[in-house]
Amino acid sequence: METSSHLLEVNDLAVSFFTYAGEVQAVRGISWYLNKNETIALVGESGCGKSVTIQTVMGLLQSPGRVTGGSVRFEERDMLGLSAKELRQLQGNHMTMIFQDPLSYLNPTMRVGEQIAESYRLHHKVSRSEAEARVLDMMHLISFPEPERNMYAYPHQLSGGMRQRIMVAMALICNPQVLFADEPTTALDVTIQAQIIELMNSLKEKLNTAIVLITHDLGVVANMAQRIYVMYAGKIVERGSAKDIFYRPKHPYTWGLLASVPRLDADQSRDFRYIPGTPPDLLNPPKGCPFAARCRYACRACVSSIPEEMAFDSEDHRASCWLYHPGAEALLAAAERERGMQR
Amino acid sequence: MSRPVLLETKNLRKTFEIKGRGVLTAVNGVSISLHEGETLGMVGESGCGKTTLGRTIVKLYRPDAGQILYRGQDISRFSRAENLRYRKDVQMIYQDPYASLDPLSVVSTSIAEGLDIHGLYPGKARRERVLELLQMVGLNKEHANRFPHEFSGGQRQRIGIARALAVEPKLIVCDEPISALDVSIQAQVMNLLVRLQRDMGLSYLFITHDLSMVRAISDRIAVMYLGSIVELAPAATLYKEHCHPYTEALLSAIPLPDPDAEASRRRILLKGDIPSPVNLGPGCPFASRCPHARPICREQRPELREVSSEHFAACHEAG
Amino acid sequence: MLNRNTCPDFTPISPDELTGEEMTRPETTYFKDVWRNLKKRKTALASLFVLALLVVMVLAGPMMNEYNYYSNDYAAANQAPSALHWFGTDTLGRDLWTRVWVGGRVSLLIAILATVIPYAIGMLIGGISGYFGGKVDMFIMRLIDVLMGIPSLIYDILLIMVLGSGSIATLVIAFTITGWLGSARTTRGLVLQLKEREFVMASVTLGASPIRIILRHLLPNTLGIIVVGMTMTIPSVIFAEAFLSFIGLGITPPNPSWGQLIKEASEVFKQYPYRFIIPCIFVGLTMLCFNLLGDGLRDALDPRLRS
Secondary structure, three states: OHHHOOEEEEEEEEEEEOOOOOEEEEEEEEEEEOOOOOOEEEEEEOOOOOHHHHHHHHEEEEEEEEEEEEEEEOOOOEEHHHHHHHHHEOOOOOEEEOOOOOOHOOOOOOOHHHHHHHHHHHHHOOOOOHHHHHHHHHHHOOEEEEEEEEHHHHHHHHHHHHHHHHHHHHHHHHOOOOEEOOOOOOOOOOOHHHHHHHEEEEEEEHHHOEEEEEEEEHHHHHHHEEEEEEEEOOOEEEEEHHHHHOOOOOHHHOOOOHOOOOOOOOOOOOOOOOOOOOOOOOOOOOOOOHHHHHHOOOEEHHHHHHHHHHHOOOOOOOEEEEEEEHHHHHHHHHHHHHHHHHH | OOOOOOEEEEEEEEEEEEEEOOEEEEEEEHHHHEEEEEEEEEEEEOOOHHHHHHHOOOOOOOOOEEEEOOOOEEEHHHOOHHHHHHHHHHEEEEOOOOOOOOOOOHHHHHHHHHHHEEEOOOOHHHHHHHHHHHHHHOOOOHHHOOHHOOOOOOHHHHHHHHHHOOOOEEEEEEEOOOOOOOOOHHHHHHHHHHHHHHHHOOEEEEEEOHHHHHHOOOEEEEEEEEEEEEEEEEEHHHHHHHOHHHHHHHHHHHOOOOOOHHOOOOOOOOOOOOOOOEEOOOOOOOOOOOOOOOOHHHHOOOEEEEOOOEEEOEEEEEO | OOOOOOOOOOOOOOOOOOOHHHOOOOOOHHHHHHHHHHHHHHHHHHHHHHHHHHHHHHHHHHHHHOOOOOOOOOOOOOOOOOOOOOEEEOOOOHHHHHHHHHHHHHHHHHHHHHHHHHHHHHHHHHHHHHOOHHHHHHHHHHHHHHHHHOOHHHHHHHHHHHHHOHHHHHHHHHHHHHHHHHHHHHHHHHHHOOOOOOOHHHHHOOOOOOHHHHHHHHHHHHHHHHHHHHHHHHHHHHHHHHHHHHHHOOEOOOOOOHHHHHHHHOOOOOOOOOHHHHHHHHHHHHHHHHHHHHHHHHHHHHHHOOO
């Protein structure tokens, strides 16, 4: 089924953090892939393992974190077996990353122009003036105001939105194949967020970069991603195209997540649909479905064993939930009746 | 509105001096009123002065000009006893659940702090009250002797709510209480706030940057920009008949969780960033980014005026 | 994996059975955390052990033989270390083993008192200065600046001359008068950061009095860093006491302290060097151990190392 034609492929990846209290299983066997020129989103709440996954793929996983299983392949290469030198070749050149908080990733004592040029000069043997010309091109491309002047500014002289643009420019200057965006707009105001989403979407078209978006904001996802992986407690509970996830969700967690988002375009009662409780502690992950404790449709099977992944209307739309087991028809019917009433 | 006014601000102004750079005007002549049992949503982006407004109302800051009236009385003229009473009646819920609880105090100590200060529920009743409050916010007695760092963000936020509720307040200023939380947890905390309001007749001043969340909880919503209120209207009116260009841009910037709707949606993209609130010039604060700005907008600051019943806007174009 | 042979049990669970709010981790406190981190640092742990041993010895050491620290015995004067006198005797025939441990009592007691008392005062003043800010802060800070400008030794000497030398109390008072300055400054800095934290604001809006906020919230939260400062201050107090005794302004004979012993021995250093070296070793060892312990504590408290 999974052919190796994907640009990036993660198979059964497991990552644990070994702390004083024991092994925290942050990522517990997840598989996903990324094709050329597409945007996928890993969606989930804090602690679901989405950031750890990306750090592992980028080779940025730090002690006490350790990969405990699975593989990561980028263009047929095994990422987990690369030497530090080979990894550096890929980082910043073929794979880059933008972060939530630009200020802590920018060097406060260096002009932003030099910072944008840095990775380009590292990976391409070019002169200073060539690099500078390239930086100016890039700043024009992201419609940065007054690039000729602002390339000599220091990060603290720029606003939050401008800094995030600088991060985007730094990440894209080497024309990478994959861009990882870890909550790229979470720290920004809505009007600025709208600008950055627009920018990333247009650059993706222009530069043919594939994007892996990590976020908890379903609004941002709806604007950017073609395919979505919903993560919960270190596992992927549902995956599918954006339309599958938004219009035909199957997993109760996805239902809950979608229902929690207030809709501007619909009248709403004072009752917010919400998921009670908190995600499980991955120091002692539950034996069964990780969502069982917060799921209003949970049954005994959910607590005792982990459900298998099932395909729905298309091969690519899959979810792991006991409700779809042939024996659970009555439960599913009840659940769908209830959901129908809510809507 | 028939309900009596609980709190009112009149032309409230708060500035901060920034050494070597000038004066930062955080709140620039804000007049609002809040009725008993009402929720007033206060919406704006970072740096618009909404948090400063909230903190001035709970007397963490002293205003430079203007008044705050609580049940018709000027709070700056309160006696010691009246002040303590005000501290009991007006509470605040904070933004950062990781900074709002003393890391060295167990949950029950944090929650009971207000009880101890105001001498409420003395002796044996204290412990019962703490357990009752924990239950009210969906936690249980096993949580009472734990330290804050053992809780998740949402749980901590609920502990903060329990602490504010302990002294039986009339008004709670909620300063971005959900913005640091995950979506599913946000809805959980919002629901809790709605339920508590219903059960106890609380009034809320709900400060947030999130126009979509505030909609369902607010009776009226005020939109702030650079220290001023630019539009104020009943919630339903604001979303349907807003007339300030900033409100319009703000609403259109919010991404909808709906790919098809997003694909067909026309978005007003504001150019540039929010200007610095240091050394504000004359004219409309929004003029520099406004797509409809005229010369008069840069010279004269528009007053907040009633454009239709209960609906106020500060724009030369509105009306 | 799903077991194909047995059908899964699809009976629904009532919502009360699982609340999703269970806490599975063991309870920990801030100080348990610090202790766990400290345990990993072997040098700090070894220092703590040596210090504990020293405390036991200054308490029990004098009781290990039949001599006392003040009785002269000219018949036994100037003896080298032997089975009878383990560290030898001094010019007046007093047993040095006993005198070293009794001296240790005095030195350690002064060190601890002259650290804890000024720190407590400094924390309170610094807490007030930082919390209230404005004119109060300005006045206290300028006062500290002025006082710090004068070398502390000058105060110490003047004070001891006024109060009369010799007693532990005099030395502790002398050290306290100058010792609070540094801790007041440190505490003020920490309080300035802490008072912007929302839990402090929450206390204010609950109506807490400034004293309650300072004592219940601000000072306890500075304690971790302050304890490190204290551990690092103790060695300098030990040294200062030794120095004052050495120049004749410290503990008066026949009462011993490590500084006093060093002074007495220095007069006959050429003939009996071990009399000088033994107390020196103890002063050095104590200072080293406190410094290493302070280092370890600082690392253990470092928030970057905690998760």
